[in-house]
Amino acid sequence: MKAAPHFSDKTANSNSLRLAIAGLGTVGCGVIKLLQEQASSLTDRTGKQLVVTAVSARDRTKDRQIDLSSFRWYDNPVELASDETIDCVLELIGGAEGPARDLVEASLKAGKAVITANKALIALHGKELAQLSKTHNAPLYYEASVAGAIPAVKIVREGLAGDIIKTIGGILNGTCNYILTTMEETGQSFEAVLKEAQEKGFAEAEPSTDIDGWDTAHKLAILANIAFKPLQFDSLTVEGIRSITASDLGFARKLGYKVKLLGMARQHQDGSIEAWVRPCLVPEKAKLAQVDNVFNALTWEGNYSGPMTISGRGAGEGPTASAVLADIIDYAQGMRLPLWGRIVEQEETAARSVASLKSAFYVRLLVDDTPGVMADISAVLRDQGISVHLIAQHEFKLEQVYLTVITHPVANSHITDAAARLRELNSVHGAPLIVTIESLC
Amino acid sequence: MKAAPHFSDKTANSNSLRLAIAGLGTVGCGVIKLLQEQASSLTDRTGKQLVVTAVSARDRTKDRQIDLSSFRWYDNPVELASDETIDCVLELIGGAEGPARDLVEASLKAGKAVITANKALIALHGKELAQLSKTHNAPLYYEASVAGAIPAVKIVREGLAGDIIKTIGGILNGTCNYILTTMEETGQSFEAVLKEAQEKGFAEAEPSTDIDGWDTAHKLAILANIAFKPLQFDSLTVEGIRSITASDLGFARKLGYKVKLLGMARQHQDGSIEAWVRPCLVPEKAKLAQVDNVFNALTWEGNYSGPMTISGRGAGEGPTASAVLADIIDYAQGMRLPLWGRIVEQEETAARSVASLKSAFYVRLLVDDTPGVMADISAVLRDQGISVHLIAQHEFKLEQVYLTVITHPVANSHITDAAARLRELNSVHGAPLIVTIESLC
Numbered sequence: 001m002k003a004a005p006h007f008s009d010k011t012a013n014s015n016s017l018r019l020a021i022a023g024l025g026t027v028g029c030g031v032i033k034l035l036q037e038q039a040s041s042l043t044d045r046t047g048k049q050l051v052v053t054a055v056s057a058r059d060r061t062k063d064r065q066i067d068l069s070s071f072r073w074y075d076n077p078v079e080l081a082s083d084e085t086i087d088c089v090l091e092l093i094g095g096a097e098g099p100a101r102d103l104v105e106a107s108l109k110a111g112k113a114v115i116t117a118n119k120a121l122i123a124l125h126g127k128e129l130a131q132l133s134k135t136h137n138a139p140l141y142y143e144a145s146v147a148g149a150i151p152a153v154k155i156v157r158e159g160l161a162g163d164i165i166k167t168i169g170g171i172l173n174g175t176c177n178y179i180l181t182t183m184e185e186t187g188q189s190f191e192a193v194l195k196e197a198q199e200k201g202f203a204e205a206e207p208s209t210d211i212d213g214w215d216t217a218h219k220l221a222i223l224a225n226i227a228f229k230p231l232q233f234d235s236l237t238v239e240g241i242r243s244i245t246a247s248d249l250g251f252a253r254k255l256g257y258k259v260k261l262l263g264m265a266r267q268h269q270d271g272s273i274e275a276w277v278r279p280c281l282v283p284e285k286a287k288l289a290q291v292d293n294v295f296n297a298l299t300w301e302g303n304y305s306g307p308m309t310i311s312g313r314g315a316g317e318g319p320t321a322s323a324v325l326a327d328i329i330d331y332a333q334g335m336r337l338p339l340w341g342r343i344v345e346q347e348e349t350a351a352r353s354v355a356s357l358k359s360a361f362y363v364r365l366l367v368d369d370t371p372g373v374m375a376d377i378s379a380v381l382r383d384q385g386i387s388v389h390l391i392a393q394h395e396f397k398l399e400q401v402y403l404t405v406i407t408h409p410v411a412n413s414h415i416t417d418a419a420a421r422l423r424e425l426n427s428v429h430g431a432p433l434i435v436t437i438e439s440l441c
Numbered sequence: 442m443k444a445a446p447h448f449s450d451k452t453a454n455s456n457s458l459r460l461a462i463a464g465l466g467t468v469g470c471g472v473i474k475l476l477q478e479q480a481s482s483l484t485d486r487t488g489k490q491l492v493v494t495a496v497s498a499r500d501r502t503k504d505r506q507i508d509l510s511s512f513r514w515y516d517n518p519v520e521l522a523s524d525e526t527i528d529c530v531l532e533l534i535g536g537a538e539g540p541a542r543d544l545v546e547a548s549l550k551a552g553k554a555v556i557t558a559n560k561a562l563i564a565l566h567g568k569e570l571a572q573l574s575k576t577h578n579a580p581l582y583y584e585a586s587v588a589g590a591i592p593a594v595k596i597v598r599e600g601l602a603g604d605i606i607k608t609i610g611g612i613l614n615g616t617c618n619y620i621l622t623t624m625e626e627t628g629q630s631f632e633a634v635l636k637e638a639q640e641k642g643f644a645e646a647e648p649s650t651d652i653d654g655w656d657t658a659h660k661l662a663i664l665a666n667i668a669f670k671p672l673q674f675d676s677l678t679v680e681g682i683r684s685i686t687a688s689d690l691g692f693a694r695k696l697g698y699k700v701k702l703l704g705m706a707r708q709h710q711d712g713s714i715e716a717w718v719r720p721c722l723v724p725e726k727a728k729l730a731q732v733d734n735v736f737n738a739l740t741w742e743g744n745y746s747g748p749m750t751i752s753g754r755g756a757g758e759g760p761t762a763s764a765v766l767a768d769i770i771d772y773a774q775g776m777r778l779p780l781w782g783r784i785v786e787q788e789e790t791a792a793r794s795v796a797s798l799k800s801a802f803y804v805r806l807l808v809d810d811t812p813g814v815m816a817d818i819s820a821v822l823r824d825q826g827i828s829v830h831l832i833a834q835h836e837f838k839l840e841q842v843y844l845t846v847i848t849h850p851v852a853n854s855h856i857t858d859a860a861a862r863l864r865e866l867n868s869v870h871g872a873p874l875i876v877t878i879e880s881l882c
Contacts, residue, residue: 034603034745044785045602143600149746151600158599158776159584159592161486162475162766287752290731304475304759305590311728312749322745325603335599335776344485 016049017332018085022077022103023092024057027117027144029064030321031090038325046332056080081106088113088331090324096120108132108140115327117144117320123218124233126225127348130339139336141327146219147172147296149319150312151326156226156300157341163302165227167440169264172219174294174314175203175210176241176261180279181292184249184258190242202294212240213261213277220263224275224351225340227300228267235350237276243433244279248364251394251404252435257281257362258289262438268352275351280438281362287311288440299440355413360389360437363405363419366396368427376425377403384418386410400429406437457490458773459526463518463544464533465498468558468585470505471762472531479766487773497521522547529554529772531765537561549573549581556768558585558761564659564674567666568789571780580777582768587660588613588737590760591753592767597667597741598782604743606668608881610705613660615735615755616644616651617682617702621720622733625690625699631683643735653681654702654718661704665716665792666781668741669708676791678717684874685720689805692835692845693876698722698803699730703879709793716792721879722803728752729881740881796854801830801878804846804860807837809868817866818844825859827851841870847878 019035021028035042035050042050056074074080077099080089089107091114093100100118107114109132116122122129122142133140146152147170156168171177175197182193194211197203209215217238224231241261252259260282265275282289287309291297296314301307313319338345367373374391381388387408394402407415419432460476462469476483476491483491497515515521518540521530530548532555534541541559548555550573557563563570563583574581587593588611597609612618616638623634635652638644650656658679665672682702693700701723706716723730728750732738737755742748754760779786808814815832822829828849835843848856860873 030745038603038605041605042603044783047784149604149743150749151596154595154600155592158771159595159767160763161770162479162483163590163763164479164482287731290728302590302763304471304763306754306760308591308751308753310749310751313747318745319747322601322604322743325745326600329602330599333778337774342485343488 015047016051018051018053018087019090019328020054020056020080020083020086020088021052021090021092022056022080022099023094024055024064025092026317027320027324028055028057028090028092029066030317031092031324032066034321034325035328042329042332045329048332050328050332054080054083054086077103078106081110081112086112088115088328091116091118092324094118094120096124101125104129104140105132108136108138111136111138113139113141113331115141115324115331117324118142119145119215119218119222123221126222126339127230130345133339139331140339141331142222143327144320144323146222147298148312148314148316149322150296150298150310150314151323152223152298153226154326155298155310156223157337160227160300160302160305161341163304165267166301166303167264167266168223168227168298168300169220169262170298171260171288171291171296172216172263172298172314173210173261174296175207176216177292177296178202178294179211180241180244180249180259180261183244183246184253187246187250189246190244211242213238216261216263216277220265220275220277223298224265224273228265228273229346230340230348231273231275232348232350235275237278237351237354239278241279244435247394247402248433248435251364251392251402252281252362253284255362255390255392255404255406256284257437258284259435260288262288264438265351272352273349274354274357276354278436280436282438282440286440355411357412358409359412360409361407361415362435362437363407363415364433365403365422366400366429367403369399369401370427373427374403376427377405377422380421380425381405381407381418384414384421386414386418455528456488457492459492459494459528460531460769461495461497461521461524461527461529462493462531462533463497463521463540464535465496465505466533467758468761468765469496469498469531469533470507471758472533472765473507475762475766476769483770483773486770489773491769491773495521495524495527518544519547522551522553527553529556529769532557532559533765535559535561537565542566545570545581546573549577549579552577552579554580554582554772556582556765556772558765559583560586560656560659560663564662567663567780568671571786574780580772581780582772583663584768585761585764587663588739589753589755589757590763591737591739591751591755592764593664593739594667595767596739596751597664598778601668601741601743601746602782604745606708607742607744608705608707609664609668609739609741610661610703611739612701612729612732612737613657613704613739613755614651614702615737616648617657618733618737619643619735620652621682621685621690621700621702624685624687625694628687628691630687631685652683654679657702657704657718661706661716661718664739665706665714669706669714670787671781671789672714672716673789673791678719678792678795680719682720685876688835688843689874689876692805692833692843693722693803694725696831696833696845696847697725698878699725700876701729703729705879706792713793714790715795715798717795719877721877723879723881727881796852798853799850800853800880801850802848802856803876803878804848804856805874806844806846806863807841807870808844809870810840810842811868814868815844817868818846818863821862821866822846822848822859825855825862827855827859
């Protein structure tokens with residue numbers, strides 16, 4: 001049995017692994033249920049008994065439909081870190097700061113293994129956590145933090161480890177994908193569908209983390225850190241789906257596209273990394289275009305392995321709990337990897353600005369329905385060096401129409417400059433909407 | 442660092458891992474190239490130097506476009522097993538018997554780690570190899586044996602380890618998928634497309650392993666052994682694509698289906714496992730229906746994780762070499778798992794017979810174009826208790842037409858009995874073609 005150089009193991013000779021669970025929401029309770037249901041199968045796999053010995057949550061009295069009486073209860077989750085009878089702490093509280101961060105840091109410092117589903121924590125504090133993990137010989141697992149049931153971290157950190165990844169990303173937020181799918185299918189407004197999603201429990205009461213792209217950005221940053229090198233999180237360009245209308249979804253469909261909130265990262269020839277989250281037009285034949293509702297999908301291309309796409313459930317009790325279980329099993333089977341998969345770490349770098357990135361664009365404008373408008377708009381685009389693939393007019397109301405433009409590939413900065421110029425035209429109402437056309441791998 | 446109980450490690454303290462490669466075809470040469478190109482990245486990942494020290498192939502003089510002068514040459518691959526300076530043997534010869542099997546067995550007996558891309562070997566001799574691996578503390582890796590670049594073994598053995606898998610399978614043979622796709626797109630016959638595929642190098646000169654379903658069966662057996670429990674390989678039902686005509690592909694398309702060679706395995710409530718390879722009609726909206734040409738895809742459904750599908754390149758130098766590299770890295774990082782992922786092994790069992798499995802079926806018959814034929818056929822189906830969803834007639838030639846029938850779900854044995862009865866009718870020419878309709882997960 002080989003040791004990865006920077007981990008030692010205190011539990012190698014024990015036949016029982018003692019787990020503590022902090023956070024008893026749907027995922028935490030799902031993990032307890034799954035551990036109980038699968039107990040004998042897990043022992044068959046690992047040769048060990050996996051036993052929950054302690055739990056922590058805010059409210060001890062809440063009815064969670066599971067019997068907690070055999071677990072030690074902690075009101076303060078951080079105290080789990082100093083309980084000598086615990087081998088591995090499962091942090092299922094959430095949030096990049098506060099008790100989640102305190103618990104993970106304290107547990108690693110105490111030399112305990114940590115398993116977390118906390119994407120914000122890993123994306124924002126990965127650098128410090130990688131260092132703590134290394135210094136204290138304490139492995140940190142985070143499969144459940146990216147794309148729910150899809151074994152995204154394992155695929156990228158292990159399955160693709162022998163290849164040179166060129167591009168990676170995908171549909172990483174089920175709430176946004178559900179909203180976009182429903183808007184397209186029903187023609188309802190963003191606001192109406194969001195409200196419905198909140199009522200159904202598919203969206204949070206405070207939806208900004210999801211719909212403004214931050215949740216996707218956390219997951220994308222984690223994937224890019226593994227696939228390429230550690231990125232400064234605040235260097236990512238992040239844009240959500242609030243500006244997309246049901247009309248845009250209809251126009252895009254007529255043009256052969258679907259609209260998806262994508263997080264994508266690419267390594268360029270000069271070693272720089274692009275990494276951004278934004279709504280994109282995706283060709284309707286693309287694999288990602290066929291991933292709808294709450295489903296997530298990850299796509300990538302390797303120099304040797306070629307293109308691959310995986311789709312599955314990105315959230316929810318069962319999918320997330322099964323990812324946490326996979327981490328528990330990896331831990332029990334002796335898998336010990338550095339946080340980003342490399343023993344020799346690289347410095348954090350900034351993602352390159354999107355301004356210089358070239359792609360085709362979809363531009364949607366509300367304009368007066370008068371002669372000469374198309375000529376004015378075409379002139380602005382020409383003056384910015386933007387070559388037009390297609391302009392289409394769509395009825396709106398008596399004296400105004402929507403214009404949609406598909407450009408040939410052009411630098412992002414040119415299209416934003418052009419949008420500013422277009423906005424100044426008297427015949428153009430409001431800000432033009434600019435959406436990247438992403439041809440994927 | 443935890444040791445999985447039944448492996449010890451001789452190389453834990455070495456900073457260099459010495460690899461031997463047996464078989465210098467496209468994959469073997471691809472692995473050498475990738476190891477050289479990625480040398481510094483691999484050392485960053487693993488903290489170790491991964492060095493090829495010895496090679497073996499049939500013909501030493503063949504020009505392989507790579508410099509072999511720094512490697513020790515062995516005419517007899519089995520001698521690699523007794524070379525004390527080798528830590529890990531890569532078996533890339535192929536074949537379930539002969540030198541490949543001899544080398545893998547001898548290497549395991551010598552306590553060496555083994556990495557193989559040999560699906561036939563693992564599928565047919567997995568039981569013995571698992572035992573040798575355990576007895577001699579010698580890990581055996583086989584990621585490249587299933588679905589090329591797709592990290593199928595890793596996903597199932599590790600990523601889904603915490604879940605209860607209900608169904609797993611997919612499109613596991615690129616040659617068959619290429620042939621079916623091309624037949625559908627061009628309307629050419631099976632024979633013509635096979636010949637063209639052979640000329641392009643997409644099919645072997647002796648194509649039976651691919652087109653009669655055996656290659657798919659090897660991969661399916663491996664997946665089922667990991668996902669459920671070890672199966673007796675000869676209990677699988679295996680049928681290839683020779684009987685599918687371009688007309689069938691056209692008829693299926695009109696009915697909203699595509700034809701794919703699938704290998705699928707399912708666990709039933711009573712614990713029995715169905716596992717079969719056969720051409721199937723797949724709904725055109727299904728994810729697998731959109732996987733064409735040489736691409737492979739794997740789909741599964743877990744009790745907790747839900748449905749997932751992954752597609753990618755299933756063969757070729759780059760995809761297969763990248764999978765071998767992932768195994769080398771797992772080995773270097775200290776990953777040691779039992780062959781099927783369970784320390785407590787289960788007995789080999791037989792897959793259940795397909796006779797009792799229920800599904801809808803596609804039946805295609807060549808019949809006389811005379812009054813009463815449809816009534817005769819309907820009567821036979823009725824007498825066998827087969828409920829018909831749809832019968833369609835397709836022009837063929839002056840006095841004969843094709844009939845296609847889509848049934849409601851019925852046991853396989855009923856449909857084969859009905860086919861035998863139909864064949865006896867004077868108005869039916871030749872054997873009816875029976876194809877399962879697979880609604881997937």
